[in-house]
Amino acid sequence: MKVLVIDIGGTNVKVASTDMRVPIKIPSGPTMTAEQMAKDVLVATEGWTYDRISIGYPGPVAHDHPLAEPHNLAPGWIDFPYQKALGKPIRFINDAAMQALGGYKGGRMLFLGTGTGLGSAMIFDGVVIPLELAHLPYKKGRTYEEYIGLAGLESRGKKRWQKSVLDIINRLQAAMVCDSVLLGGGNAKLMTDLPPHVILGANSNAIDGGLRLWDNPLKPNKTALKLK
Incomplete structure (x- = not known):
């Protein structure tokens, strides 16, 4: 079985497959609709062979x-x-759960994705649990996402942003009682001197998670997805 993976982001839609593991990028942004995404993906993958599709979506999902509506798209x-x-x-x-699924090694892991927004998910002893932490209040009437999403990085500068990322990691890891934190997203590479329990995610995590999604006999339309 061959799988097409579509990772929908606020800046780009990344597309890869079982045979094409290096993703191609389709620009997205605030004017991108679902209809346009579908058209662009079909054009970009013309000639590709696949039997199934995994879609990582920047928001809550159920029943496929x-x-x-996404916060950073049309x-x-x-x-x-x-x-x-x-x-x-x-x-x-x-989408955060898909990245978490691709990078999971064991135990109780929190995933935080620092890209255009802030994605979050947890894997609790093999059960994938999507979370929505981005818009919870953090400081000064602002949310977690407003501090460590792209807007926070651009408005506050790299050093202050890095400090907030570490503070939020510590707070959320303690609240979720997790053994480790997988830090992903497009801006995770800006972090340095991470503590031992924080793992920097690989660019391939989202694609690996999308491919792995079809290895499990349970559909991911429930509250949790049990891994094999």
Whole structure:
């Protein structure tokens, strides 16, 4: 079985497959709709061979559909007919959960993805649990995402941003009672001198997670997805 993986982000949509492991990037941003995403993906992958599709979505999902509109993209994602438009069986998963799934090694792990926004997920003794921590209040009336998402990095500068990332990691790891933290997302590479329990995610984590999604007999439309 060959799988196409679509990782939807606020800056780019990354697309890879079982045969094409290095992802191609399709620019997204605040004007990107679900319809445009589907059209762009089909054009970009013309000639590719795949039987199934995994979609990592920047928001909560259930029953292989989004539950809420994304914060950094255009509206129109909730009711879009994905399977009809893309033409293959589809499994949806929160994008952070997909990255966590790809980077999981064992134990109780918290994933934080610092990209355009802030993604979060936890794997608790082999069970994948999507989280929505980005818009919870943090400091001075602002959210976690406003401090360590892209806007926070650009407005506050690298050093202050790094300090906030470490503080938020410590707070959330303690709250979730996790053994380790996997730090991913496009801006994770800016972090230096991470403590031993914080692992820097690989660029391949999201793709690996999307491929692994079809290895499990349970669909990811429940509260949790048990790994083999």
